[in-house]
Amino acid sequence: MKLTLRVWRQKNADAPGTMATYEVDGISQDMSFLEMLDTLNEDLILRGEDPVAFDHDCREGICGACSLVINGDAHGPERTTTCQLHMRSFADGDTIDVEPWRAAAFPVVKDLVVDRGAFDRIIQAGGYITAPTGSAPEAHATAVPKAAADHAFEHAECIGCGACVAACPNGSAMLFTSAKVNHLGVLPQGSPERETRVLDMVARMDEEGFGGCTLTGECATACPKGIPLPSIAAMNKEWLRATRKAKR
Amino acid sequence: MALATRTDRRPSITRTLWDSTVGKKTVMAVSGLIMLAYLVVHMLGNVKVFFGADEFNAYGHWLRHMGEPFLHSHWGLWAARIVLLASVVAHAVSAYQLSRRDIKARPVKYAHKRRRAGYATRTMRWGGVIVGLFIVWHILDLTTLTVNERAWAGHPYENVLATFSTWYGNTIYIVAMAAVALHVRHGFWSAAQTLGVGNARRDKALKFLANALALVLFAGFVSVPVAVMTGVVS
Numbered sequence A: 001m002k003l004t005l006r007v008w009r010q011k012n013a014d015a016p017g018t019m020a021t022y023e024v025d026g027i028s029q030d031m032s033f034l035e036m037l038d039t040l041n042e043d044l045i046l047r048g049e050d051p052v053a054f055d056h057d058c059r060e061g062i063c064g065a066c067s068l069v070i071n072g073d074a075h076g077p078e079r080t081t082t083c084q085l086h087m088r089s090f091a092d093g094d095t096i097d098v099e100p101w102r103a104a105a106f107p108v109v110k111d112l113v114v115d116r117g118a119f120d121r122i123i124q125a126g127g128y129i130t131a132p133t134g135s136a137p138e139a140h141a142t143a144v145p146k147a148a149a150d151h152a153f154e155h156a157e158c159i160g161c162g163a164c165v166a167a168c169p170n171g172s173a174m175l176f177t178s179a180k181v182n183h184l185g186v187l188p189q190g191s192p193e194r195e196t197r198v199l200d201m202v203a204r205m206d207e208e209g210f211g212g213c214t215l216t217g218e219c220a221t222a223c224p225k226g227i228p229l230p231s232i233a234a235m236n237k238e239w240l241r242a243t244r245k246a247k248r
Numbered sequence B: 001m002a003l004a005t006r007t008d009r010r011p012s013i014t015r016t017l018w019d020s021t022v023g024k025k026t027v028m029a030v031s032g033l034i035m036l037a038y039l040v041v042h043m044l045g046n047v048k049v050f051f052g053a054d055e056f057n058a059y060g061h062w063l064r065h066m067g068e069p070f071l072h073s074h075w076g077l078w079a080a081r082i083v084l085l086a087s088v089v090a091h092a093v094s095a096y097q098l099s100r101r102d103i104k105a106r107p108v109k110y111a112h113k114r115r116r117a118g119y120a121t122r123t124m125r126w127g128g129v130i131v132g133l134f135i136v137w138h139i140l141d142l143t144t145l146t147v148n149e150r151a152w153a154g155h156p157y158e159n160v161l162a163t164f165s166t167w168y169g170n171t172i173y174i175v176a177m178a179a180v181a182l183h184v185r186h187g188f189w190s191a192a193q194t195l196g197v198g199n200a201r202r203d204k205a206l207k208f209l210a211n212a213l214a215l216v217l218f219a220g221f222v223s224v225p226v227a228v229m230t231g232v233v234s
């Protein structure tokens, strides 16, 4: 396959950026999108140019590091992560636009790499449980109802990639935050911090400069892990409940 | 080692609500639902126009004397007006502040444009502004009668006919009702999500209810100018 790429190039956080056009040839349909970018970077390095910086780590769809907006869609046209997107989703001769996540809370570091530290700080604000240290506890010591386990597991799938923020017209982190609030809130292990968790995480989310939710649903459509939109309503419910109780 | 004891206190509920994006949405949802309930009642009152001038004017008269003899004349009406004014102000201020924040949170647009992203959000913002302007016009037209060219104080039936006998009266009204219907369509369902009532199981029912409310409000309100234009009401 031969492709035309229009890629966001930006030297550093302060430099202005532009969309630069590149041609890549010899792309196999079986390559992942990131392998296609590797091919472009090899060319660039051989030509003595600066390779395109992009985030990646596991390349198997579990770490959440990869983060590209491809033709306007976070993680591109398939419902998966960029690393699991294959070139067979494109046609020979296509022009593909590649941009970084866009949100005030995710500043561009270089090219396609953004700083997602804001997510870490939301997690630090309450995305944890209090657990005794030492040897692993007996798995059946705390009974977890099946429905709660399923609900928690569905939300534990969030890999914190930030596609929800990238897709949201308001740059809102509600879906991400709701994933963790739903995940830990229904488990007995998470119940001691049930109120403080949601209050502190939502407060942190606001402080980081994410926008509010207008329920357009773009986030849930973009989510590679299928965190559903109603999770936001469930978090709102938790937040209102915690506000009424307002206990430490 | 002992952990430090946290002594800082949570701010008051009012502060928590107003300072949070989730809380401000709650303010919008509650004020929006108050206005929505009012619109349903208002629409039911309006269709009394089909039963003639006497019934409609008597109804208008009753509005001013609601709650008598317990309440003094106009007190009931003013109570309703105060609740509505508070709702409109709370709703519009929250909408403005949240929208400002949302726009700031996404300062750089994508070079590759997609069609539908943010359609509902934009419709809510523009629709809301249209509804807000209409509320001002509507009060000047049929409450204070300032802009109504053939105004006759105390005769709402005749004033309604006067409004809907001008092309601009009809146009403004019908456009505004379309905006209201679209606003209610997304707004009612949104309010359910904001208040935590929505979930996957109820989603279809809530969307159906939102569409039904929007449609019934639109049909009810617009039936009046249509009836005047076609001479059914004269």
Ligand code: HEM
Pocket: A213, A214, A215, B025, B026, B028, B029, B030, B031, B032, B033, B035, B036, B039, B088, B091, B092, B095, B096, B099, B120, B121, B124, B125, B127, B128, B129, B131, B132, B133, B183, B184, B186, B187, B188, B190, B191, B192, B194, B195
């Ligand atoms: C002063 C004029 C108005 C303005 C500027 C306005 C603006 C807005 C905006 C921007 C939203 C947010 C949409 C979103 O976040 O997705 C909204 C939501 C809403 N509006 Fe209005 N609106 C106005 C009048 C009304 C009226 C008259 C009603 C009554 C039917 C109403 C009912 C609602 C409801 C129920 C919501 C949903 C709240 C939520 O998302 O939880 N609005 N409005």
Ligand code: FES
Pocket: A055, A056, A057, A058, A059, A060, A061, A062, A063, A064, A065, A066, A081, A082, A083, A084
């Ligand atoms: S690189 Fe780990 S999810 Fe894509």
